[in-house]
Amino acid sequence: MSPADGWAARSGLTRQVMDAAVFGIALLDTELRFTYVNEALAKVNGVPVAEHLGRRIAEVVPGIDVEAAEAELRAVLADGKPRHHTVEGTTAADPSGELRWWHNAYSRLEDSSGRVLGIVGMVLEITEDRRIRQALDRARTRLALLDEAATSIGTTLDVQLTCKELTRLLVPRLTDVAVVDVIEQDERPGSELRLRRLAMSTTPALVKAGRWFGAPGSVHSPQATSVAARCVAEERPIVSNSPGDEQMALAAPEAGRVARYRRLGIHSSLVVPLRARGRVIGVVNLMRAGESPPFTAEDVELVGELARRAANSISNAQRFAHEHETALVLQRALLSERTRPHVDVECAGRYLPAGKTAEVGGDWFDSMALPGGRTLLVVGDVMGHGLEAAASMGEYRSLMRALAFQGWGPEKILSEAQRTVEALGLDRVATCLVAEIDPAAGTVTLAGAGHLPPLLLRRGLGAQFAALPGDPPLGAGVGHYRSTTLRLPPGSVLLLYTDGLVERRGEDIEDSLQSLAALDLDPETPLERLLDTALSRLSVSPAEDDVALLAARLR
Numbered sequence: 001m002s003p004a005d006g007w008a009a010r011s012g013l014t015r016q017v018m019d020a021a022v023f024g025i026a027l028l029d030t031e032l033r034f035t036y037v038n039e040a041l042a043k044v045n046g047v048p049v050a051e052h053l054g055r056r057i058a059e060v061v062p063g064i065d066v067e068a069a070e071a072e073l074r075a076v077l078a079d080g081k082p083r084h085h086t087v088e089g090t091t092a093a094d095p096s097g098e099l100r101w102w103h104n105a106y107s108r109l110e111d112s113s114g115r116v117l118g119i120v121g122m123v124l125e126i127t128e129d130r131r132i133r134q135a136l137d138r139a140r141t142r143l144a145l146l147d148e149a150a151t152s153i154g155t156t157l158d159v160q161l162t163c164k165e166l167t168r169l170l171v172p173r174l175t176d177v178a179v180v181d182v183i184e185q186d187e188r189p190g191s192e193l194r195l196r197r198l199a200m201s202t203t204p205a206l207v208k209a210g211r212w213f214g215a216p217g218s219v220h221s222p223q224a225t226s227v228a229a230r231c232v233a234e235e236r237p238i239v240s241n242s243p244g245d246e247q248m249a250l251a252a253p254e255a256g257r258v259a260r261y262r263r264l265g266i267h268s269s270l271v272v273p274l275r276a277r278g279r280v281i282g283v284v285n286l287m288r289a290g291e292s293p294p295f296t297a298e299d300v301e302l303v304g305e306l307a308r309r310a311a312n313s314i315s316n317a318q319r320f321a322h323e324h325e326t327a328l329v330l331q332r333a334l335l336s337e338r339t340r341p342h343v344d345v346e347c348a349g350r351y352l353p354a355g356k357t358a359e360v361g362g363d364w365f366d367s368m369a370l371p372g373g374r375t376l377l378v379v380g381d382v383m384g385h386g387l388e389a390a391a392s393m394g395e396y397r398s399l400m401r402a403l404a405f406q407g408w409g410p411e412k413i414l415s416e417a418q419r420t421v422e423a424l425g426l427d428r429v430a431t432c433l434v435a436e437i438d439p440a441a442g443t444v445t446l447a448g449a450g451h452l453p454p455l456l457l458r459r460g461l462g463a464q465f466a467a468l469p470g471d472p473p474l475g476a477g478v479g480h481y482r483s484t485t486l487r488l489p490p491g492s493v494l495l496l497y498t499d500g501l502v503e504r505r506g507e508d509i510e511d512s513l514q515s516l517a518a519l520d521l522d523p524e525t526p527l528e529r530l531l532d533t534a535l536s537r538l539s540v541s542p543a544e545d546d547v548a549l550l551a552a553r554l555r
Helices: 003-020 039-045 066-079 127-152 159-170 204-213 227-234 245-251 257-264 297-335 387-404 410-424 509-517 527-538
Strands: 024-029 034-037 083-089 100-110 116-125 177-183 195-202 238-241 266-276 279-289 345-352 362-369 375-382 430-438 443-449 455-458 462-465 483-487 493-497 547-554
Touching: 024 039, 034 039, 039 116, 066 083, 066 100, 066 116, 100 127, 127 159, 127 297, 159 177, 159 195, 159 279, 159 297, 177 204, 177 266, 195 204, 195 279, 204 257, 227 238, 227 266, 227 279, 257 266, 266 297, 279 297, 345 362, 345 375, 345 527, 362 387, 362 547, 375 387, 375 493, 375 547, 387 410, 387 430, 410 430, 410 443, 430 493, 430 547, 462 509, 493 527, 509 527, 527 547
Parallel strands: none
Antiparallel strands: 024 034, 024 116, 083 100, 100 116, 177 195, 177 279, 238 266, 266 279, 345 547, 362 375, 375 430, 430 443, 443 483, 455 462, 455 493, 493 547
């Protein structure tokens, strides 16, 4: 066989190999025109082999980034270095128009003398691999978002802040606009749906247009045909991708809102119910604009899960707020009962509830005029918080009032109170301080049940804490109490208080008490102003615990 015959045989074999390859192969000349393609590549491109020959890439597969592909090919022609290149786009092989991906490898072709003949390109479709990777990436993103939601939504028992935490999580990772509306409860039958906007977040590009989405705190009544009303009634997510004006009007029924949304480039919306404890408590409305893609089924599922978690936190915050308000109303009702000190004793009391995110406690104060010109002062604190603590406070306060008029001293009152607590089976422990002022003798007799000592303000002597025996709280199962009698000259002030005034997280109680003594309170200051001073200088915001204060001055 001659050398020519051997070359021909090898060329024929090479052609057979290229024709039979399962991946695409193409030969291009130096003008980047096809001179050969195999059937595998023709199938990928959706164009017959013959219609490739003599044509450029843009003429055969215009659905890819032709400019980038040809730039890679020219670089190979110029320096001879092989290159790899990932191409994405569409071809005639897939009429659905879905995006596909290919991995291309290019090498320069030269003859035996080194003359450049063109390029050989190999094309391997990697669409399925890319889609699997994208699905895995989305799954990782979803899990990360759900994990973040577990720690960033419901960090407090504040309803509005919880709603804001949800919108901040959604924007910008899942949407360009997120709005949370909570249903205003109206128990009347047939009442219209009312939604209160509690939170809104937007991307920076839409911040200036935020007022168009409604201010937080505003209340609106959506039409029955609106997307929000349907979402509440049907208890399901509603997606609107590229809606027409009529459909968008259902999502934004306010006059002129559709035109504004169009100007902002809003093209998709997703409204998801906030459902907790078997009922819908509100909706979260997501909107995408500009280059953001339409909402997918995966988006609906993910937002639905986030909404479910947020709804539970919002519901917990609502229940807490209701109980907090109920307990506060009960406590204020009990404390609003008029106190009646003797005419020789001036009294002023103050109750400061804990902050919105803290539960109401069981603090109370009281003063009563007793026979013989004496006045009884009581300050107490029921252990625990919430409605039950407030109710127990009412029981303790009533009990102490009943015992006050038996003619007993403070230590006997506490002993009888302990006996009665045991007999009635009251299950909450309470600290208590009882002070009996006797103007005729110029004395005050004190007995405490696990309570902090009162502060004495006497002219020329400064502020001093009264030393009390360390007797146990009421309800602790031990009933022995002792009293201490101190001189109380006219003009002296006795300040009784609960631990919320001085206790601070991470601070030693002795240091806290010294902070109170160091306020340099003047016994001649009007009592209301004196209480204001103590509260303003010692209280923290928001208050972590309730505070009850009672000041008494012997005239």
